[in-house]
Amino acid sequence: LAKTTQPISMDSYEGQEVNITCSHNNIATNDYITWYQQFPSQGPRFIIQGYKTKVTNEVASLFIPADRKSSTLSLPRVSLSDTAVYYCLVGTLNNNNDMRFGAGTRLTVKP
Amino acid sequence: KAGVTQTPRYLIKTRGQQVTLSCSPISGHRSVSWYQQTPGQGLQFLFEYFSETQRNKGNFPGRFSGRQFSNSRSEMNVSTLELGDSALYLCASSLVGGRTDTQYFGPGTRLTVL
Numbered sequence: 050l051a052k053t054t055q056p057i058s059m060d061s062y063e064g065q066e067v068n069i070t071c072s073h074n075n076i077a078t079n080d081y082i083t084w085y086q087q088f089p090s091q092g093p094r095f096i097i098q099g100y101k102t103k104v105t106n107e108v109a110s111l112f113i114p115a116d117r118k119s120s121t122l123s124l125p126r127v128s129l130s131d132t133a134v135y136y137c138l139v140g141t142l143n144n145n146n147d148m149r150f151g152a153g154t155r156l157t158v159k160p
Numbered sequence: 161k162a163g164v165t166q167t168p169r170y171l172i173k174t175r176g177q178q179v180t181l182s183c184s185p186i187s188g189h190r191s192v193s194w195y196q197q198t199p200g201q202g203l204q205f206l207f208e209y210f211s212e213t214q215r216n217k218g219n220f221p222g223r224f225s226g227r228q229f230s231n232s233r234s235e236m237n238v239s240t241l242e243l244g245d246s247a248l249y250l251c252a253s254s255l256v257g258g259r260t261d262t263q264y265f266g267p268g269t270r271l272t273v274l
Contacts, residue, residue, distance in 0.1 A: 083262075092164070092250045092265025093203070136203070150195075150203035 053137045058155040067124040069154050071137030074118050080140025082113060082120045087134045087153070096135075097122070124156075132158045162186065164253050164266035172272045178239040181269045185232050185253030191215075192234040193263065194226060195250040203250070209234055210257055238271075246273045 054072040061067045073082070081100050085093035097104055099111040099120070110123040124131060134153040165184045173179050185192050194206040205218040209228035226236045232253070238245055248270050252263040 090248065090268070090270070092252070092268050093263075094265065095262045098262065152202055 053139055053151045055135075055137055055151060055154045057152060058157070060157050060159060061127055062159050063128055064126050067127050067131075067156060067158075069122045069124075069135055069137075069156070070119055071122070071139075072119045073137070073139040076117050076139050080117075082111065082117075083138045084109070084111065084122045085136045085138065085150075087136065093136060093150075127156075127158045129158050129160060132156060164251055164264050166249075166251050166266040166269050168269060169267065170270045170272075172274065173241050174274050175241055175243060177241050178237065179241060179271060181236045181238075181249055181251075181271075183234045183236070183251030183253075183266060185234070185251075186264055189253035189255055189264070190232050191254045191257035191261070192228055192232060193252045193254075193257075194234070194236050195252065196220070197248040197250060197268070198246075206236070206249075208257060215257065241273045243273050246271060 081098055083098040084096040086096050087093040097106055097109050097111045099113055101113050101117060104111045112121045134155050136150050136153040138150060164186055167182045171179060183192055191208060191210045193208040195203050196206055197203045206220055206224055207217045207226055208215050209226060212228045212230060223239045226234060228234045248268045250265050250268045252265045254261040254263045
């Protein structure tokens with residue numbers, strides 16, 4: 050399973066755009082990239098998933114360069130409620146639901 | 161559609177006891193995975209069940225076990241509890257599992273071992 054590296058923490062202010070980058074140098078050809086958000090004492094919540102280029106939904110955008118060795122989660126106009134830990138996950142084995150979470154990025158949004 | 165539910169939400173046990181946690185997946189989901197989350201180790205995969213069969217297992221001792229019923233509901237059991245087993249135990253369900261299948265997590269069971 051590809052190992053991921055993310056910044057441990059980030060600070061931002063309300064209304065700003067936040068970009069969190071995840072490195073996954075050993076990503077395999079069939080691997081997908083998935084991001085989750087977790088609030089304290091709650092289970093992680095799916096944000097977005099992609100394979101290459103750009104994916105956008107109502108919550109975030111995911112940018113994946115051609116070499117796929119990294120990905121960037123973009124949160125537009127963050128609010129205080131976006132303060133959470135964000136996890137980047139890469140790939141699972143065939144017919145395997147094993148997901149290995151890294152340490153995640155603790156995002157703190159300030160007023 | 162109702163989300164993943166876990167019971168109980170909080171539990172206090174003493175060392176040496178055993179505990180059973182329950183997880184009800186989203187209706188129609190057949191894959192259920194269990195995770196342990198602690199401040200020191202983060203989120204760690206325990207095991208995954210699909211169609212009543214354990215399909216994958218993480219690196220946890222045999223004291224941790226689970227099962228899945230025909231209605232996809234799952235239970236996790238920890239025997240001979242140790243202080244280090246204190247953690248948030250999370251259950252996640254997905255349609256069939258696999259690399260592109262989104263997992264939906266429950267709120268977790270907070271287990272405290274005294």
